[in-house]
Amino acid sequence: MKQLLNIKITIMEKIIAGKNITVNEEGYLTDFNQWDEKVGEALATESDISLSPRHWEVVKYLQNEQKSQVPLSIRRVGKSGIVDIKEFYQLFPTAPLKTATKIAGIPKPASCI
C-alpha cells in the first residue's frame, strides 16, 4: 500500500551469528523474531561490548519493558531497581540506552518530541 510517511526507511539484510537478519539504517533489528542470544552477542561485539551476566539482566529487562509497551528512558532504567544510571553507563558506555536496545533487538527508543 502506498502511503505518505515522514521518514524514509532503509532496510538492509545482513548475516550475523550465521543468521539472516534485517536491520534499519541505524543497525536496529526490524523484527524481534529474528533475535536470539547469539544474535545479541554478535550485535554486542559490533559495539565492542562482551556481555556479562549483568549486561544480560539489563537486556532482558529492556525486552520485557518493550513487550509491555512501556516507553523507555534512561530515567526509567535508573529507577528500575535492575541497574542505576552510573552502572548502566559502565555496562554500555557513551549512549547506553541506544546501545542496549540495539543489542536487545528492540527499536531505538523514540526520544520524545
Place this chain on the structure above:
Amino acid sequence: MKQMKNLVILGAGTAGTMMANHLQHHLKQPDWQITIVDEREEHHYQPGYLFLPFDIYAPEDIVKTIEEFIPKDVQLIRQKINRILPKENLIQLSNGEGIDYDVLIVATGAKIAPEETAGMKGAEWQKSVFDFYTFEGALALRNKLRDWEGGKLVVHITEMPIKCPVAPLEFAFLADSFFKHKNLRDKVEITYVTPLSGAFTKPKATAALEHLLDEKGIHIESDFAIEQVDNENKTIVDYGGRAIPFDILVTVPTNKGDDLMERSGMGDDLNYVPTNKATLQSRDYSNIFVLGDASNIPASKAGSVAHFEAEILTDNILHYIKGEPLKAAFDGHANCFIETGGGKALLIDFNYTHEPVEGNFPFAGIGPLRLLKESRMNHMGKLAFRWIYWNVLLKGTHIPFVSANMSESGKHYEAITQH
C-alpha cells in the same frame, strides 16, 4: 429543581484559560457553572522568557493578570490546590474548602525541577548557573549578560521531555546574535549540550538546525546525560565522565508536572497525567480530561499544542456530557517559530506522525511563511505572535486558516512505500 452541574478547570495558564473561554459559549448557567482554580495573580507570556535575557522584551511585555482573561461567568478561585480526590469527584483546597465536580479539566502545566540534578541548584545557582524557563531565572540571566565580558557559554538540556523543545536552540542562536552586536562574539565560545543524538528530535529539522549551529560557530555536544553540576570546577559532568567547562551555564532543568499529581496519586514518574493521546481523556477516570503540558501524551509541550488540543477537547467534552462516544481525535499538531538570530526565524509544523519538512504555510505553494527555512517574515510572525497570544489565542478564538489537525498540503514529504 435540576441541580447545577460543575465543570472545574485546574490551572489558569495558557491551556486552562483557553478552555474556560471555549466552554463558556457552550456550558451556561443555570445548567452549568464553570470554575477555574489557580493560586497565582499573574499570567505570563512564557515564550517571552526567551527574549528577556537579551533585553528584547521587558518584563511588562510579558506579564498581565490572570483575571483579565477569565470570562465573567466563569468563577475564578485563587487558592492553592491541596489534592484531587478523583474517586470522590472532589478538589480539596489548601484552605480546607472542597469543590465538587462533574467534569474536571487538568491544566496545571509543567515546571522546572533543578533539584533533580545534583549540584544544579548549588552555590553557583543564579550566579553562573541559570535557567530561562522562569521569570526570575530569565531576569537574573539578563542582569548577568548585561555586563558579561565573555568566556564559555554553555546552553544545556538536562533531559527530555521539556517545554518548548526548540527554546534552548533559539537561546543559542539569539546569544550568537547578541554577542555579535556587542562586538564580543570572538570572546564568547558557545557550546550546545543535549541528551539527544543531535540538535532536535526529528531528522529533517535536525539537519537544518545543525547546519545553522555550524554556520554560527556553535559547537554541539550530543548524547550528554548529565550526572552533576560541579560548582567548584564549573563543569557539567555526564554519567560517562565527560566534563564540559562553563563560565555561564544556561540550563533547561528536568521538567515535571505539578506536585499536585504526586499528592493526588495521579501522575507518572515525572508527575505527568496518563492521558489518551487522541481524545485527551484521562486513562484512569472518564470524567477527567487533561490539556497542555500536564499530560503525558507524546506531543510537544508548547502553547500551540494546547491551542489545537483546546478546540478538540471542547468537542469531546460536549460529547462526553451528552453521553456520546468521544469522536474528536487529536493528531499531535504543533506549530513553532524558531528564532535563529539576526532578525530571522524558521517555522516548523508537525504532528505525531509527520516530522517538520520544507514547504509553505498556511497556504500551499503561497505561504507567506516558509517552513524549515530562515526568513525575515517568519521572525515577524514570531513577534506578531505575542499580540495574537494575548488577543486571540487565550480568548479561544479560532486562528483563521490554521486547523487543529495538521494539513499535509504545501509540504514536501517523500512518497515511499510502507512495509
